[in-house]
Amino acid sequence: xxxxxxxxxxxxxxxxxxxxxxxxxxxxxxxxxxERLELKVRVMNPLxxxxxxx
Numbered sequence: 001x002x003x004x005x006x007x008x009x010x011x012x013x014x015x016x017x018x019x020x021x022x023x024x025x026x027x028x029x030x031x032x033x034x035e036r037l038e039l040k041v042r043v044m045n046p047l048x049x050x051x052x053x054x
Contacts (some may be wrong), residue, residue, distance in 0.1 A: 004033050015041040024049060 004012070008030050015023040016039065024046045025031055034043035 002033055002037055004030065004037075012039060012041060012043065022049060 008027070011025075012023060012034065020041050022042045022044060025043055026045060028045070031043050031045055
């Protein structure tokens with residue numbers, strides 16, 4: 001069982017349904033909790049994403 005909030009889980013579900021590879025968030029708690037789950041979408045901070053892409 002995870003402690004991801006309801007609205008966050010809706011956002012993740014929408015991203016997975018849209019077949020997104022990455023969902024960006026500034027919510028550090030959500031990012032850390034999502035790392036522990038087997039999701040189809042990768043949840044990460046926009047700055048970390050930018051550093052990865054550059």
